[in-house]
Amino acid sequence: MGVLRTRTKQKQIHAFICLCIVGFIFYKYLGFFQSSSQTDLKKMRKMGLNTNLSQFTLDGKPFFILGGSVHYFRVPRPYWRDRLLKMMACGINTLTTHVPWSLHQPEKGVFNFHTQLDLEAFISLAAELGLWVILCPGPYISADMDLGGLPSWLLRDDSMRLRTTHPGFIQAVNTYFDKLIPKVVPFQFHKGGPIIAVQIENEYGSFAKDEKYMLFIKEALWSRGIREVLLTSDKSNSFKLGGVVGALRAVKLRKMNQRIIQELNSVKPNKPFLVMEYWTGWYDTWGELHHVLPPEDTVSTVRNILRRGMSVNLHMFHGGSSFGFMNGADSDLSYKALVSSYDYDAPLSEAGGYTAKYHLLRDLFSQFRPEGNSLPDMPKLRYSDSYETAIMYQHLSLWDALSFTESPFTSSKPVNMENLPANNGNGQSYGYTLYETTITSGGILQSGDNVRDCALVYVDKKYIGLLKRKILELAVPDGKEERTLSFLVENRGRVHRGRNLDKQRKGLVGDILFNGIPLRGFTTYSLDMKFDFIESLNQASWKNLPETPSFPGFFMGRVFVYSYPSDTFVKLPGWGKGVVFINSLNLGRYWSVGPQQSLYLPGPFLHSGVNQIVVFEEMEGDYYVHFEDSPDLGMEVEID
The missing domain is CATH 2.60.120.260 (Galactose-binding domain-like)
Known part of the structure; x- marks a missing residue:
C-alpha cells in the first residue's frame, strides 16, 4: 500500500513537471509571436504617409486625406472633444491644426503650454479618437491672427526682418523650436502617434524675401527629430516660389480649374495632390458685411477635388472665436481689422452647431467610406440659452x-x-x-x-x-x-x-x-x-452709475445663471465700441459698425450663480447687456 502511494505521488510530480515544461514552451512560443507581432507593427509604423506615387499610401495602403482645420486656441478646452467628434461624424479622418508662437511664447523667456494651450493634450485627444494629424508649427502660421501668429516682441529689434534668415529672427526661432518640437516628436506616426505630416512655414511663396529661409526651417525641423512627410502650402499663383527640396508641395484654393491642375502637374508630376486649404468661407472685417459661401458651391468644389483623386483639407472645418485681442488685420487695399468672431461660415458654426454645409459634406464623405463602414452618429448639440439682461450698476473712469x-x-x-x-x-x-x-x-x-x-x-x-x-x-x-x-x-x-x-x-x-x-x-x-489687470479692478473705487458717466470708462454688472451654464451670445445694442470681459476673461471687441453684432460666450466661461461682466466702452453706452440664445454675425454677402 505504501509503495502504491509512493508511485502515485511520483506520477503526480512527473505530470506537474511536464505541465510546467509545456507551459514554459507555450509561454516562449506565445512570446515569440507577440515579439514578432510587435516587430511587424514597428515595421509598419515606419511605413508612414508615402508620397512617391501618384496616390498617397499610409501603412502601405491607398489613403485619401479627408482633412479639416480646427485651431485648439480658438476653441474652449472643454469643447475640444465635442468638436473633434463632430469632425469624425462628418467623415473627416485627419485633423489639421496650427501652432501660434505668439501665444506659446508671450515673452522672450516665458513659455506657455498649459490649460487652453496644452498642445500635447490636444494631439493626444485626436489620437484617442482615431484622427490622424497634420501639424503646422510655423513659426509663421497666418491663421488670420495678429502678426500672423508671430510674437510682437520680435519688433523691438529695429532692424528685424521677419520670415528671413536675419540673425535676430533665426535665433528667436531656434529658441522657440527648442521648446516646441520636442513636445510633438513623440506624437509622430513612426513612434506610434497620429502625426502623419508636418507643414513647413505657411504660404511662403507670396512672401519669398529670402531664398535660404525655407531650407533653414526644413533643417530646423529635421534636426530636432521631425521624420514624417514635410509639405509646403501656397496659392496657385505663388506655388512655384514657396517650395523646398524634399517637401511635398500642396495648394490653397477656393475654386478648382484646369489651369491649377496644369500648374500642379508642371511642378510635381507623378506626385499625390493635396489641397491643403480649401477655403470653406472667409473672415470678416469691421465695417463690411458677413461673408458666406453657399453650401452648394462648397460641396461642388470638394466633390470636384475628390473626383480628380486629390486629397483635401477643409480650412476651416470649425473656426471658433478670436477671443481677446487675437485677431489680425488685412491691408490689401486699405487697413481693415478682423472681427472677434472666427465663424468663417465653416461647416461647424462658431458655437459648434451643424450647418447645411456640414450635412451636405457628410453625405459626400460617406461615399468614400469602405463598404459596410458607416459614419459615426452625429453628437447631440449643446443648446444655447438666453439669460436675464445685465444692468450696469457701477462705473470706473x-x-x-x-x-x-x-x-x-x-x-x-x-x-x-x-x-x-x-x-x-x-x-x-x-x-x-x-x-x-x-x-x-x-x-x-x-x-x-x-x-x-x-x-x-x-x-x-x-x-x-x-x-x-x-x-x-x-x-x-x-x-x-x-x-x-x-x-x-x-x-x-x-x-x-x-x-x-x-x-x-x-x-x-x-x-x-x-x-x-x-x-x-x-x-x-x-x-x-490682461486677466490680472481686470481682476485688480475689483480693488478700485467703483462708483454707482451716474446719470452722465465719463467716457472712456469701465462698466460693471452681473449675470445670474441658475443652473448648469449653457452657451449664450452677448449683444450690446446702444453701445459704441469697446471690449467685454466675463469673469475677467476677455471675450473680444464689439463695435456698432458691424457686421458682428454678438459675441459668443461659451458655457464653460460661466459658473452657476453670480457672474461678473465688465464692459470697457470708448464713447457711449446704454448700460444694458443682453444674453440671447442665437448669434448675430450681421448682414450677409456671398464671397466673390
Missing part, C-alpha cells in the same frame, strides 16, 4: 483705473507699444496705450500717419476728436494755461499677411506735431487689459 496698470513710463519722444518697458521688458502686444503730455495753447495736431491704429484725443480728460490713418489733423481748442493732452491709442490688430509684417509696430510710431513742432515729454501707460 479710465483715469481712475490708471493706478492699477504697470508703473507709467516717461520719455522725451513717443515710444511705440513694442518698445515700451512693459511686461518684463518685452513691450506691449495688444490693447490700448495712453500717451500724455502738456500744452499751453490751442492749435493744430498733425499725426503724419504715426498713429496706429486710432487715437482718441483728450484735453484735460475732455474728448476733442480722433486721429487715425485717414484723419491726420485735429484742432485743439484755445487755452493759455498748462493742460494735459492725452492720446488713447488702440492696436486694432496687426496685419496677418503680406510683405509688410516688419512695419506692424503699434501705438505712436513717430512724432506728433503741434503747430508744426514735435510734441515732447510723454508719460505712457500700458493698457493691455
Whole structure:
C-alpha cells in the first residue's frame, strides 16, 4: 500500500513537471509571436504617409486625406472633444491644426503650454479618437491672427526682418523650436502617434524675401527629430516660389480649374495632390458685411477635388472665436481689422452647431467610406440659452483705473507699444496705450500717419476728436494755461499677411506735431487689459452709475445663471465700441459698425450663480447687456 502511494505521488510530480515544461514552451512560443507581432507593427509604423506615387499610401495602403482645420486656441478646452467628434461624424479622418508662437511664447523667456494651450493634450485627444494629424508649427502660421501668429516682441529689434534668415529672427526661432518640437516628436506616426505630416512655414511663396529661409526651417525641423512627410502650402499663383527640396508641395484654393491642375502637374508630376486649404468661407472685417459661401458651391468644389483623386483639407472645418485681442488685420487695399468672431461660415458654426454645409459634406464623405463602414452618429448639440439682461450698476473712469496698470513710463519722444518697458521688458502686444503730455495753447495736431491704429484725443480728460490713418489733423481748442493732452491709442490688430509684417509696430510710431513742432515729454501707460489687470479692478473705487458717466470708462454688472451654464451670445445694442470681459476673461471687441453684432460666450466661461461682466466702452453706452440664445454675425454677402 505504501509503495502504491509512493508511485502515485511520483506520477503526480512527473505530470506537474511536464505541465510546467509545456507551459514554459507555450509561454516562449506565445512570446515569440507577440515579439514578432510587435516587430511587424514597428515595421509598419515606419511605413508612414508615402508620397512617391501618384496616390498617397499610409501603412502601405491607398489613403485619401479627408482633412479639416480646427485651431485648439480658438476653441474652449472643454469643447475640444465635442468638436473633434463632430469632425469624425462628418467623415473627416485627419485633423489639421496650427501652432501660434505668439501665444506659446508671450515673452522672450516665458513659455506657455498649459490649460487652453496644452498642445500635447490636444494631439493626444485626436489620437484617442482615431484622427490622424497634420501639424503646422510655423513659426509663421497666418491663421488670420495678429502678426500672423508671430510674437510682437520680435519688433523691438529695429532692424528685424521677419520670415528671413536675419540673425535676430533665426535665433528667436531656434529658441522657440527648442521648446516646441520636442513636445510633438513623440506624437509622430513612426513612434506610434497620429502625426502623419508636418507643414513647413505657411504660404511662403507670396512672401519669398529670402531664398535660404525655407531650407533653414526644413533643417530646423529635421534636426530636432521631425521624420514624417514635410509639405509646403501656397496659392496657385505663388506655388512655384514657396517650395523646398524634399517637401511635398500642396495648394490653397477656393475654386478648382484646369489651369491649377496644369500648374500642379508642371511642378510635381507623378506626385499625390493635396489641397491643403480649401477655403470653406472667409473672415470678416469691421465695417463690411458677413461673408458666406453657399453650401452648394462648397460641396461642388470638394466633390470636384475628390473626383480628380486629390486629397483635401477643409480650412476651416470649425473656426471658433478670436477671443481677446487675437485677431489680425488685412491691408490689401486699405487697413481693415478682423472681427472677434472666427465663424468663417465653416461647416461647424462658431458655437459648434451643424450647418447645411456640414450635412451636405457628410453625405459626400460617406461615399468614400469602405463598404459596410458607416459614419459615426452625429453628437447631440449643446443648446444655447438666453439669460436675464445685465444692468450696469457701477462705473470706473479710465483715469481712475490708471493706478492699477504697470508703473507709467516717461520719455522725451513717443515710444511705440513694442518698445515700451512693459511686461518684463518685452513691450506691449495688444490693447490700448495712453500717451500724455502738456500744452499751453490751442492749435493744430498733425499725426503724419504715426498713429496706429486710432487715437482718441483728450484735453484735460475732455474728448476733442480722433486721429487715425485717414484723419491726420485735429484742432485743439484755445487755452493759455498748462493742460494735459492725452492720446488713447488702440492696436486694432496687426496685419496677418503680406510683405509688410516688419512695419506692424503699434501705438505712436513717430512724432506728433503741434503747430508744426514735435510734441515732447510723454508719460505712457500700458493698457493691455490682461486677466490680472481686470481682476485688480475689483480693488478700485467703483462708483454707482451716474446719470452722465465719463467716457472712456469701465462698466460693471452681473449675470445670474441658475443652473448648469449653457452657451449664450452677448449683444450690446446702444453701445459704441469697446471690449467685454466675463469673469475677467476677455471675450473680444464689439463695435456698432458691424457686421458682428454678438459675441459668443461659451458655457464653460460661466459658473452657476453670480457672474461678473465688465464692459470697457470708448464713447457711449446704454448700460444694458443682453444674453440671447442665437448669434448675430450681421448682414450677409456671398464671397466673390
